Each structure stands twice: as C-alpha cells, then as structure tokens.
Amino acid sequence: MQIIPPDQVQKGFTILIDSIGDLVLDCPEAPDLLAMFIARAVVDDVLPPAIAHRVPSNPAPSQALKHKLEQQLSARHGAEKVLRCWGSGAGLEYQETKEAIRRLLQEFAVSRDAEEAARCLRSLHVPFFYHEAVKQAILMAMEASSANPGLMQALIDLLARHAESGEVSLGPLSKGLNRVAEQLDDLCLDNPAARTQHTKVMEVRVLG
Structure with missing residues (x-):
C-alpha cells in the first residue's frame, strides 16, 4: 500500500533543499545531515539520482549541500557507507x-x-x-x-x-x-x- 506518493516525497525533499539557507541558521551541520538523508533516499530508490543536479550551486549552504551529496553518491563503495548511516557512525x-x-x-x-x-x-x-x-x-x-x-x-x-x-x-x-x-x-x-x-x-x- 502506498502511503505517500513519490511526487510528494520529492516535493518534501525539494522544500528542504530550497530552505537550506534558513536551516543552517539553527543547525550549522544542516548541509551534511540533509545530504545524508538525500543520499540514503537515493540508495533506497526513494529519490532519483538526478536529485543531486537539482541542488543549486549558490548560495554557500546550497553549494555545500550539493558538494557533500555528490561526494557521497559518487564515492567508491559510497552506497555501502550510506546504507550504514543510520546505525553506525564513523564506520x-x-x-x-x-x-x-x-x-x-x-x-x-x-x-x-x-x-x-x-x-x-x-x-x-x-x-x-x-x-x-x-x-x-x-x-x-x-x-x-x-x-x-x-x-x-x-x-x-x-x-x-x-x-x-x-x-x-x-x-x-x-x-x-x-x-x-x-x-x-x-x-x-x-x-x-x-x-x-x-x-x-x-x-x-x-x-x-
């Protein structure tokens, strides 16, 4: 049974991406944390890999998010590391x-x-x-x-x-x-x- 339609999931992540400039005011680590959420969603086939291309390069918080996300998705054995992100930090x-x-x-x-x-x-x-x-x-x-x-x-x-x-x-x-x-x-x-x-x-x- 489908609880949340895929387009609504993508819309939710897009809102977060667009809000990264505000999020860093309360949570300086927001680019790193959001990048991990998005990367895990991509690995789990919740989001398409193309989501990384939708992250703008400016301003600075968006650039940091884009860089971190691309780094996680393209890294060697990146998928295995992302799959372990919720229960095992630092490997x-x-x-x-x-x-x-x-x-x-x-x-x-x-x-x-x-x-x-x-x-x-x-x-x-x-x-x-x-x-x-x-x-x-x-x-x-x-x-x-x-x-x-x-x-x-x-x-x-x-x-x-x-x-x-x-x-x-x-x-x-x-x-x-x-x-x-x-x-x-x-x-x-x-x-x-x-x-x-x-x-x-x-x-x-x-x-x-």
Whole structure:
C-alpha cells in the first residue's frame, strides 16, 4: 500500500533543499545531515539520482549541500557507507557504536571532562542515536547513586549540559529516559535496588 506518493516525497525533499539557507541558521551541520538523508533516499530508490543536479550551486549552504551529496553518491563503495548511516557512525556497526558510547562515559567518569565527552560523542556522527548515550548515562548514574553520589551528579550534569546547549535535543533525551523507565522491571531482576536507584536519580536530575 502506498502511503505517500513519490511526487510528494520529492516535493518534501525539494522544500528542504530550497530552505537550506534558513536551516543552517539553527543547525550549522544542516548541509551534511540533509545530504545524508538525500543520499540514503537515493540508495533506497526513494529519490532519483538526478536529485543531486537539482541542488543549486549558490548560495554557500546550497553549494555545500550539493558538494557533500555528490561526494557521497559518487564515492567508491559510497552506497555501502550510506546504507550504514543510520546505525553506525564513523564506520562503526551498531554494537561498536554502543561500545564507543560506553567507553566515552567511562572515560568521563574518570576525567570529569565534559568538553572531551562532548567531542567524543560528536565524533561518532550519530545524533539519531543519542538516546543510547542518555540511556547509558542514566544507568551508570543509577549504579553510582549509592557508592559514588559525586559521579551520579556529574553524569546528570553532563546530560543537563547537553540538553541546555541543544546538542542532545528533546527527542533523544526523552527517548533515552523512557528506555530506562521501560526496562526497570527487567533491571530489577538482576538488581533489586534498580527502582530505588532510578527514583533517586530522577529526583536530582536537572534536565528541565
């Protein structure tokens, strides 16, 4: 069953392309992100490859979008890379991305360097997967709630910083929090104190 006609899909992408100058005002990475969306749509046969030729060369944001899109579509093994774009940034597979997030949080637990943690998260190029970072940070804070309350607060402050700066938007933030809440029954099977720990963390969170 066809939900959205192909011409309407193309029209939607065309509107985004025409709006790139406004989009970069709120999201400087808009050309890169939109280029990835379009490239994935082309690889999935949602859009025709000719869509790249419809991107104007001016002004600068359009030029950046056009260059990035053409680069992704023409690169050697470009299709394979684009097919992995939603779950594995920086060439990582799903489980590797989760492990990379775990490592950066462990490093933060030792260094308490929020800037470095933010840089490492950005370097993964998975803003659509930031809910996993939220989930892992909350779980780590829960584990630290009794033995290391200072670490618990540091992790909550880290999430609050990302939320206030907009680096982690409301969607991934809410999804990460909900994922933990939905898993509490299972968590309690291995850790009877999980629900109490979760309550304690939620009481001190400063996530708005």
